[in-house]
Amino acid sequence: MKILVLNGSPRPKGNTAGLVAGFVRGAEESGHTVTVAQVCRMHISGCLACEYCHQPGSGHERQCAQKDDMQQLYPALDEADMLVLASPIYYHGFSGQLQCALNRIYALDRPRRLRQAALILSSGDADVYEGAEYEYRRSFLEYLAWKIRASIPFAKPEM
Numbered sequence: 167m168k169i170l171v172l173n174g175s176p177r178p179k180g181n182t183a184g185l186v187a188g189f190v191r192g193a194e195e196s197g198h199t200v201t202v203a204q205v206c207r208m209h210i211s212g213c214l215a216c217e218y219c220h221q222p223g224s225g226h227e228r229q230c231a232q233k234d235d236m237q238q239l240y241p242a243l244d245e246a247d248m249l250v251l252a253s254p255i256y257y258h259g260f261s262g263q264l265q266c267a268l269n270r271i272y273a274l275d276r277p278r279r280l281r282q283a284a285l286i287l288s289s290g291d292a293d294v295y296e297g298a299e300y301e302y303r304r305s306f307l308e309y310l311a312w313k314i315r316a317s318i319p320f321a322k323p324e325m
């Protein structure tokens with residue numbers, strides 16, 4: 167299975183990165199191919215709601231008008247069987263950088279092969295995952311009709 171991880175943490179050696187590394191190790195040991203996109207090192211703007219991607223007969227259906235680093239993720243999203251969203255909790259939601267990338271999936275409507283998803287979250291406090299879990303469940307599992315594989319929340323014990 168091809169797995170695409172979107173890591174929405176800006177800290178290369180942070181808590182989210184540690185969780186992602188553990189996930190990647192286990193997935194690769196199980197024979198899966200994993201690609202990790204470091205979203206915070208990419209230039210990905212928010213969706214402009216221009217609807218360029220959703221004009222039937224235009225010849226540019228499923229294409230985004232914005233030519234930034236999201237263009238690297240569109241083919242990766244279409245090729246992946248599973249998407250993993252990894253993020254620190256910022257104000258009870260995903261990091262802004264990851265949120266921009268997630269909103270831009272709108273251009274594809276539904277990525278071609280994706281059927282499974284997982285969620286990796288890290289936070290300062292325990293029990294602060296409802297916002298991110300709500301978006302994950304409602305937008306990704308229900309709207310896009312994917313199957314859940316796992317949800318891995320993690321609260322830093324020292325805080």
Ligand SMILES: Cc1cc2nc3c(=O)[nH]c(=O)nc-3n(C[C@H](O)[C@H](O)[C@H](O)COP(=O)(O)O)c2cc1C
Pocket residue numbers: 175176177179180181182183253254255256257258259288289290291292294322
């Ligand atoms: C802008 C910002 C907002 C945050 N908001 C929350 C929050 O609402 N709840 C919480 O428990 N932790 C919050 N945190 C703490 C981070 O979620 C936590 O430190 C996380 O483990 C950082 O992950 P990282 O090491 O991958 O960067 C916030 C941190 C930052 C920088």
